[in-house]
Amino acid sequence: MxxxxxxxxxxxxxxxxxxxxxQGEGALIGQPTVFVRTGGCDxxxxxxxxxxxxxxxxxxxxxxxxxxxxxxxxxxxSGGEPLxxxxxxxxxxxxxxxxxxxxxKNKGYRFALxxxxxxxxxxxxxxxxxxxxxxxxxSEMKTDWAKxxxxxxxxxxxxxxxxxxxxxxxxxxxxxxxxxxRYPTLSLYLQPGNHTPPSGQxxxxxxxxxxxxxxxxxxxxxxxxxxxxxxxxxxxxxxVLIWGNRRGV
Amino acid sequence: MxxxxxxxxxxxxxxxxxxxxxQGEGALIGQPTVFVRTGGCDxxxxxxxxxxxxxxxxxxxxxxxxxxxxxxxxxxxSGGEPLxxxxxxxxxxxxxxxxxxxxxKNKGYRFALxxxxxxxxxxxxxxxxxxxxxxxxxSEMKTDWAKxxxxxxxxxxxxxxxxxxxxxxxxxxxxxxxxxxRYPTLSLYLQPGNHTPPSGQxxxxxxxxxxxxxxxxxxxxxxxxxxxxxxxxxxxxxxVLIWGNRRGV
Numbered sequence: 041m042x043x044x045x046x047x048x049x050x051x052x053x054x055x056x057x058x059x060x061x062x063q064g065e066g067a068l069i070g071q072p073t074v075f076v077r078t079g080g081c082d083x084x085x086x087x088x089x090x091x092x093x094x095x096x097x098x099x100x101x102x103x104x105x106x107x108x109x110x111x112x113x114x115x116x117x118s119g120g121e122p123l124x125x126x127x128x129x130x131x132x133x134x135x136x137x138x139x140x141x142x143x144x145k146n147k148g149y150r151f152a153l154x155x156x157x158x159x160x161x162x163x164x165x166x167x168x169x170x171x172x173x174x175x176x177x178x179s180e181m182k183t184d185w186a187k188x189x190x191x192x193x194x195x196x197x198x199x200x201x202x203x204x205x206x207x208x209x210x211x212x213x214x215x216x217x218x219x220x221x222r223y224p225t226l227s228l229y230l231q232p233g234n235h236t237p238p239s240g241q242x243x244x245x246x247x248x249x250x251x252x253x254x255x256x257x258x259x260x261x262x263x264x265x266x267x268x269x270x271x272x273x274x275x276x277x278x279x280v281l282i283w284g285n286r287r288g289v
Numbered sequence: 290m291x292x293x294x295x296x297x298x299x300x301x302x303x304x305x306x307x308x309x310x311x312q313g314e315g316a317l318i319g320q321p322t323v324f325v326r327t328g329g330c331d332x333x334x335x336x337x338x339x340x341x342x343x344x345x346x347x348x349x350x351x352x353x354x355x356x357x358x359x360x361x362x363x364x365x366x367s368g369g370e371p372l373x374x375x376x377x378x379x380x381x382x383x384x385x386x387x388x389x390x391x392x393x394k395n396k397g398y399r400f401a402l403x404x405x406x407x408x409x410x411x412x413x414x415x416x417x418x419x420x421x422x423x424x425x426x427x428s429e430m431k432t433d434w435a436k437x438x439x440x441x442x443x444x445x446x447x448x449x450x451x452x453x454x455x456x457x458x459x460x461x462x463x464x465x466x467x468x469x470x471r472y473p474t475l476s477l478y479l480q481p482g483n484h485t486p487p488s489g490q491x492x493x494x495x496x497x498x499x500x501x502x503x504x505x506x507x508x509x510x511x512x513x514x515x516x517x518x519x520x521x522x523x524x525x526x527x528x529v530l531i532w533g534n535r536r537g538v
Contacts, residue, residue: 059514060514060517060519061510061514062510062513062514062522062523069318069319069522069524070318070478070522070523070524071519071522072513072514072518072519072521072523118517118519119517121517121519122519123517123519124519229319254530254531257531258531258532261310261311261531264311264321265308265309265310265311265321268309268367268368268370268372269321270309270320270321270367270370270371270372270373272321273311273318273319273320274311274319274321275318275319275527276527276530276531278524278525281503281525281530282503282506282507282510282525283507
């Protein structure tokens, strides 16, 4: 009898694993979470705030890891106490995250994933919460709504689904209104953009324009209420307000 | 036949009605809301940030209004478009808010109420969300847990219930842990205190110590995660971060 040849397991390309810290954005704002940030993205948003997990010039900082190895790190960071794990990127939907979600859920961990909605995966249905964050015109990316629909179909009504849209200007705002009209049943989060994002590896040295960010938040809050857009939830990036552009928090 | 003598309707003592603005705290953070702040409170927390709705020296600024008059104002402010109404104070549980909730819900409005949990009202069961915010030791108030239980009983499992605790220091933190242990099924929100609260009528002139508030938020976020207290959601007073101590936002 010959030994069974082990199957080559697909690895997850990891940019960073950190936490627990509090989630700074969207539906889970304020909740303790461990972040798994994967490397690689099919988008190149002009204002990307995680270039170190997107641009291939940082590729050598990304580590291929098995689902078991990633979960071991999550477990270590969380002290073995189950919590919410945020799968982020780059675009984490590129990665083979199904096995990680399965291993973690068996141990009581919960999983949230945020993606722009360009790549659908069957394992979306096993998430606890899926945040779809289509990118507005200021990103200079073009939304493929057919792909977006595929993501919704893959989720198959199982996870909670949130629609989150970053807004820099009036055009973005108009885009968000149209997106919200298209999906009136999804819970909706609007987030003012950070026009002074960290840029790649020197992110911590990049000074954030707190006054400008606050001004944009006020503008958005006042616009949403003036327009009687009461279904929208307006939230800042809390971690930026608290920690600036510092990484790993 | 004699004309029916109209019953004297109990009036709501209103400190201010304002909005819509975004909710700055707790479970509804970021959601557009109209605030109805009632006048009068059975507590005198040392760090109260709404003295103008608490201290009887401001009593003459409080207006007795019928439920119909309050709702007319809500309707005007919201442009007749239903939204979440936040009933706040002072302690709004003192006031006869049942008829207002009934009138508003019939028109599609939703109602949230925040109270310290000292006075139970049968109409709690008609709220959409009830936030119980028992006050920690730094307030110098003493929690009557029997009264708190009465509030939970009055809610009768109908509204969503959140437990929200303001934290200034280690003693408050310990209090919050005990309260959370007592009610493990309630969703839990921890909020760092504002040690530079507005003081009565001159609130807008009172400079908020943003650095100090941020430091306390970082301290709390780091403590909660270090203690593996993953059920807690840590949120700031967003309106203070955005607008400082300004009133009516």
